Amino acid sequence: MTDMPIFSAGLDAAALFDLPKPAGESRIVVAMSGGVDSSVVAALAAASGAEVIGITLQLYDYGAATGRKGACCAGDDIHDARQVADRLGIAHYVFDHESAFREEVVEQFADEYLAGRTPVPCIRCNMGPKFTDLFRMARELGADCLATGHYVRRVMGAAGPELHRAEDLSRDQSYFLYATTEDQLDYLRFPLGGLPKTEVRRLAEEAGLRNAAKPDSQDICFVPDGDYAKIVKKLRPEGGRPGAIVHAQSGETLGEHKGIVHYTVGQRRGLEIGGQPEPLYVVGLDAEAGEVRVGPKRMLATQAATIIETNRIGPLPDVQLTAKVRSLAKPAPVTLEGPLGEGATTTIRFAEPEYGVAPGQAAVIYAGNRVVGGGWIDATESAA
Template sequence: MRILVAMSGGVDSSVVAGLLAEEGHEVVGATLQLYDHGAAVQKKGACCAGQDIHDARNVADRLGIPHYVLDREQVFRREVIGDFADTYARGETPVPCIRCNQTVKFRDLVALARDLGCEALATGHYARRVAGPQGAELHRAADTARDQSYFLAATTQDQLEFARFPLGGFPDKAAVRAVAARFGLPVAEKPDSQDICFVPEGRYDSLVAKLRPDAVAAGEVVHADGRVLGGHEGIARFTVGQGRGLGTASWDGQEKLYVAGVDPSRRRVVVAPRGALESTEAEAGEVNWLIEPPVAPFRCAVKLRAREVPRAATVAWDAAARLARVTLDEPGIVAPGQACVMYDGDRVLGGGFLRAAGSVDSTRAAA
């Protein structure tokens, strides 16, 4: 086949290009230039900017495949970085990797692949695409420590049919690097991407301050019972479940306090003992189903954060409100803005974004 490979300049996507070329496919490499704010050029573990683009081009030259660079800075700034800042300003916690996959990566690269006459788009994600009786299915990777299915839950069925994930069956990263070394790729020992790629030195609050200064305006830290315990320097610095950065408001007598909620309208951070944060109820909007939307409540496992183990739950799809109503078997911390991804074993059934209880879904234009 003619296959477009999304090449970020890292070892994973480089190995994908090498493997597909070795199998005899006509491989075309494409790199998205998403940002370049100076520090990105030299920042280790970044992607899609500066040195990474040069690395992708060098790999393509080594493999003897054509390579294209697509400027998507404006789209990325609007639909990923802008959404990142807006989400914090709403008092929620964003998942920019999902937004990036949902917009500039799969939407734009699938369109490019089809324009170039390609029959598939391959990426370096650690996930598995399995041919099922009703079409392509998204499954967790063999290497559960690196599984990225959570970040692919917004991939549509049409995009999934077109996608390929050659690394999904690899046992670990060492095996991937061994293949890179066998191909003689210059990125074989390149460090993995770290943190949020477009945030230099991990200081996301300074980025939010430039785009949404209201999200870094001072306000009060308030106990759930109404007592004012202290102050803060911006709601963008807090997320539900956080226990650090609260200063004198982190302790109330004999109990440690955690962020229980963020009220952007009054610039308040609400804190409470950890037990008060946990709930068995959650709601998710902007749901992308990879199965037929269920008409009756069903049992599954859900992940409410990328790094947590899936937990047993019952999910009911409210088609009128366009909300997935989740009832957890055991209470957990629900952070609005994070993704809720539903699994049947290793298979991803669908996913959406957590909402505060009782909210109404409003699908973003980027979805």
Template sequence: MSHDGALPLNSLGFAKAPQDTRVVVAMSGGVDSSVVAAQLAEEGYDVIGVTLQLYDHGAALAKKGACCAGRDIHDARRVAEEMGFPHYVLDYENVFKDAVIDEFADSYLAGATPVPCIRCNERVKFKDLLETAKDLDADCMATGHYIQRVMGANGPELHSAADANRDQSYFLFSTKPEQLDYLRFPLGHLPSKDATRALAAKYGLSVADKPDSQDICFVPNGNYAQVIEKLRPGAADPGDIVDPEGNVLGSHNGVIHYTIGQRRGLGIGGLADPLYVVKLDVDKKQVVVGPKDMLATRKIPVREINWLGDEPFTSRAEWHVAVRVRSTRPPRDAIIRPISDTEAEVELFVAEEGVSPGQACVFYDTDSPRIFGGGWIWRGY
């Protein structure tokens, strides 16, 4: 970035004083985003806090450990008052339902295992909220995500967080280059969550000891089936549990109660070898079970790819990278073979179990913390 003035780049990368730099902070009411807002306010930036109200005013699905419910809006507003910057609450309920919740229900019913947090980042936070930040004449938007934005030779790059235990790159692979230009992630370089809480205590924030949110915000206590039944009545129709040849082994009370790779709670005893859910056939209302080796997958079809490499995705016949097929697993060596700009086949060097349609497949550099984007795993095996 070239600039003529004598001012050095500030901590957000702009060649002007912090007080002349406006930053919108996406505030969920949790510790992470509160620390980001407080830190930037303390550094003298022109901070505007924005909290999204995503569903039901926190009433119908209110619970502990969710984000963006009534309590969280209150907490975010309180931090803004403590640090002396303006705070707005935006009603994104309809956008959230159309862009995130409905697809979550439909893909779950289609036997997939969706990751709605990625869609929320992609379709709500980094799209509509980002546009709102620009409408407010902000120079950039900051979030509390644990990921790093690093300036490279060809512009900003997405890198994993310094703390591998907190890294949220799996949920942010669909961030577009032009969004990355505008986004800032001030927590990505911190060594641990303890460091974040220490900052919260330093700023005297009321949320310093608030527990982390664990679940998907609109799914109370992780009970997907309950939410889907509410959204799609009749989705819990009973059916048969069958083996790969179609022999009936038992019955179930709704495909939505099962996930690929599940072993416990199948209710079919007396069999010599343990059985796992290997497929969910929504049309036939069947839960297909089989031995563990049926879960192992080496070739994964991926589509809706967001590519963050320096060269065009289709400029090579294959890319040697590491891929992550679940948020809880480490990246594994793989080859990506592009089919088009947005589709590819991913081949794992070593088979993974429980690869499920609806999950993301995120691409990592094998030699650095850089993220090359990713796509969505599709169709059953």
């Protein structure tokens, strides 16, 4: 532990972690990716007076291979995490989880695209190698909590801790954490959930962290160049097989595609089927037939979606619920038809037609700013 004051007076770092006992008797494990967010969490934890241990999971070192910054698992990021730990005077451990990550996240990512679905690997990662293994490690180390740099809030409610959207909605990451269990939430801490990004960077500078100005990651960590199709075709070459682009209404073949892994529901660009009387969008992918189905925008309108493998966090309140069907979508009013949680299958019905609802994505259910759960979109019901 360093005894150097790293933050100006007035910041109650200990209060951000809601520790079950005095900070001087506590131990905090921080998940450190090498980015500025988790580094500030580590600095805040050190400032709290608790013993702090940083853990970095080496998941997929693709960033080093491409020479690009910003991939959360790249070698440069592990180096940055270690440098921050040295600066703060805290212990830091790196664990190789590349094999588990490849099997549970990367391979499944490829399989989902091959099946004509649109996966969200960051949720799979949180459900699998990241949270599951970090929890086990933190508990084995005798930690009182596990802290991460996610922009979400943990709020104590009448029935226990609740998961809420970040104070700064432009940074909110709650969509990616809907599968968090109640037991996990009891142990997790999110000290950045009430802070804007500008304040986080200011705190990084005040703490003298080397990565205070480091750019935010914009890509899936194992696809740092944004070319996900290249990764899928490398793992599943059959995903690059050409096939027909078919009009979903008339059945007419309009052109040839270069492999279904290049297309997602709602896509308009890259179809190369000009000369049509109205703009056409991808409205479905038939993986078995190898067809890309296209149609006018009205065919993207969805009135309901079936969600599977659902999770619920806390009791379901008797209020108007909303759902986000993509990470950047606005929450839309919905009703639930069926149970939510414990892996059950249910249906969400939209009050107004929702566009761009794609199988493979997650539907996350909110009550106001509180996350009550969600599941994977398995099928949709057209409103057209």
